[in-house]
Amino acid sequence: NKLSKKHSIIKSIQLTMESLVGSYSIVLLHQDELYAFRDPLGIKPLCIGEISDGNVVASESSAIEIMGGRVIRDVEPGEIVTINDEKILSHIVSNSEDRAFCMFEYVYFARPDAKIDGILTYSVRQRIGSELWKESPLEGDVVVPVPDSGIACALGFSEASNIPYREGLIKNRYLHRSFIQPVNEQRKATINEKLNPIKEIVEGKRVILVDDSIVRGNTSKRIVSRVREAGAKEVHIRVGCPPIISPCFLGIDMPSREEFVAPNRTTEEITKEIGADSVEYISIPGLVKCIGKEEKDLCLGCITEKYPLQIDGEKLRGQATLEEFKV
Ligand code: SF4
Known part of the structure; x- marks a missing residue:
């Protein structure tokens, strides 16, 4: 009307x-x-x-x-x-x-060649990789991206650390993204079919896997186990998005709080749950710096539990009311 x-x-x-x-x-x-x-x-x-x-x-x-x-x-x-x-x-x-602006577009959703509000997603992801190395350095033999959205991030990590970059996980390009698939069984099957490690690249190595984000943790768990089966000596994970602790109410179809791996767990507990030798996430200030916008200009709802709009039962991040949007 x-x-x-x-x-x-x-x-x-x-x-x-x-x-x-x-x-x-x-x-x-x-x-x-x-x-x-x-x-x-x-x-x-x-x-x-x-x-x-x-x-x-x-x-x-x-x-x-x-x-x-x-x-x-x-x-x-x-x-x-x-x-x-x-x-x-x-x-x-x-x-x-x-x-x-949704930070998750820069981290995961948008294509790497997309420019959002003048900022190239690929460059943000490269900076995230470099920042991850600065925040959580470690010794390793090879940096392996979790394809595709972890690629630019892993390159940034490899360049900053001087640890060689290798495509040690090969993706089946004919499958959909797993975390938005509705049924758990379907998701598990997808993860198994989706990524295959190259034994010659990971065998006997201290492997640093670089991923864009961890949501439920089941993809990471399965990848770590497959990389270990392929002979890796150690498997470490570096994550380009701070822990996701709260759902998105603003357009991204995410699981409920209970399904996330990060809420109410320490990094050590997450490391254990996933079966890795170490897991480290980029910090929120580090992510904001890599995106290149001010924190107040970003939606960080799913990593801070504070949303830019009033949502029933959730915390408002303390800025505009809807009234202010009116002309
Ligand atoms: S809560 Fe905000 S940052 Fe997170 S996915 Fe939704 S819109 Fe993006």
């Missing part, structure tokens, strides 16, 4: 944005115009580009480039962009300066 004939389309979208709570990046086609709008905190990405003689809108910049297009810019948080045959128009409908 927000799209009533009483209002212009822009006013209708504005009214819709005022009543929507949460993260969204929406593209709407109305008659011969395209409208793209993003929530006032900018939790999820959205960008516009040009292709042939037209325009394109996508949640990841890489999607535009893959189609042979050129990225023009991000849709700003709280902005409505109108695209028609002649021009691109911008309407800023939120006064709030608050931002809450």
